[in-house]
Amino acid sequence: MNNKKGKKGVLLVNLGTPDQPDTPNVRKYLREFLMDGRVIDIPFAQRWMLVNLIIAPFRAPKSAAEYQKLWDERGSPLKYYGEDVRDLLQKELNGDYVVALAMRYQNPSIASGLDELKKAHVSEIIVVPLFPQYASASTGSVADKVMELVRKWQIIPNIRFINQFADDPMFIEVIAQRAKKWMEQHDYDHYLFSYHGLPERQILKGSVGSQCQLGKCCNNYHDKNRYCYRAQCFLTSRLIAESLGIPEDKYTVAFQSRLGKTPWIQPYTDEKLVEFAEKGYKKVLAFSPAFVSDCLETTVEVGETYQEQFLEAGGERWDLVESLNDHPLWIECLKNLVLEKAS
Structure with missing residues (x-):
């Protein structure tokens, strides 16, 4: 590796999950998720009333019960598989890259993931929204949030987005x-x-x-x-x-x-x-x-x-059919996507 170029950053971003499968945490998650103007694309005032007065209060208890079915000893599969994939991809990409995990909604946040890469002094950031098919409400929302945060940095590195891999x-x-x-x-x-x-x-x-x-x-x-x-x-x-x-x-x-x-x-x-x-x-x-x-x-x-x-x-x-989760070929797929975008 040419040390003058520095390490490259990879930000893996999935949708998100409540911190706990209970009504208060699910309500908090739903409010953040559904208040995104790319998710519910109606005027702000209407969206605020719909989400905060109708959807979140009435849907949170039912959704919490559903999340309790999903939760296991490691917590939310979406989160812990994300952590596993991050660690496995880091091993595959070795010391030339720094891999961080973020969620569009809740934790770990995109802000925390970007801050981790910033502190590592990466020369560029490759953002990988973990949505195979592009949609404004998912991939587009991730790009929107990343740009909102990074534009406040004094030094903005080169940023690349992998917008879809539906046919990879x-x-x-x-x-x-x-x-x-x-x-x-x-x-x-x-x-x-x-x-x-x-x-x-x-x-x-x-x-x-x-x-x-x-x-x-x-x-x-x-x-x-x-x-x-x-x-x-x-x-x-x-x-x-x-x-x-x-x-x-x-x-x-x-x-x-x-x-x-x-x-x-x-x-x-x-x-x-x-x-x-x-x-x-x-x-x-x-x-x-x-x-x-x-x-x-x-x-x-x-x-x-x-x-x-x-x-x-x-x-x-x-x-x-099970999701990709931490399948070895999925890690190899992500590695190839990153290397192709970085080249």
């Missing part, structure tokens, strides 16, 4: 490897790729011209829709299916976790479960390729809630 071959391969163990044990009637949803208006805001129709336009991926979240989700699903030899008519792409009464991107996962039962699908293998760590949306929502709904509708078996 190694990312696809990790998921495929996770799925193969299930497919070797069971014959599934159908496969579901369930992604976190977004309001349709957010997709339309990012549309290039009249490209986005929220329909079959997402089946093709090209320059004009490369940052369309929905198109990226279809792309990731298509590549995983091809890797596993799953025919097009045997898998479905759908979206979960919608909030409020405004239209969110479709099809909706919960509605597809009913359709699966009507079509006679008895065994389904589910994927959650929008998340790199086990979390509330994967383990509880897809792994438990959707399983219960599917079985109640007449299904017989529902399995969930």
Whole structure:
């Protein structure tokens, strides 16, 4: 290493998690998360009343109960897998890099992660939002917060962002490897790729011209829709299916976790479960390729809630492919992403 260039910094950023699975901490987390103007993109006054007077007070107790299902002896999987990935990536990148972990909401904060890199006197910072598919409410929000904080520094180093890795071959391969163990044990009637949803208006805001129709336009991926979240989700699903030899008519792409009464991107996962039962699908293998760590949306929502709904509708078996977590190939994937961006 040329010491004159100094070490490079890597900031891994995931969404976030409450500090504890109780109502006060969950309420605090929800308020910070949902008050982000990129998450709920309505005027501030309306957003403040919606979040602080309706959503946080009434949703926090229910969400806390869900988080309690997720919590284990190490705490929140999203946080401790993040810590594991940080440490493993640090070993892979050796002394040329300093790797820090942050959460967009709650702890460890982006401010603390950036401060750690600043104190290490890094020559540049590579920000890796841990969201495979770009969305303004996730990746865009991370970039927004990083720039808000760094612009106050006297000396601003070179900063690079990895905006998406939805079609990265190694990312696809990790998921495929996770799925193969299930497919070797069971014959599934159908496969579901369930992604976190977004309001349709957010997709339309990012549309290039009249490209986005929220329909079959997402089946093709090209320059004009490369940052369309929905198109990226279809792309990731298509590549995983091809890797596993799953025919097009045997898998479905759908979206979960919608909030409020405004239209969110479709099809909706919960509605597809009913359709699966009507079509006679008895065994389904589910994927959650929008998340790199086990979390509330994967383990509880897809792994438990959707399983219960599917079985109640007449299904017989529902399995969930684990998230990437600390898989060795996932660490190698991150290493390659960083080295490519740093070159």
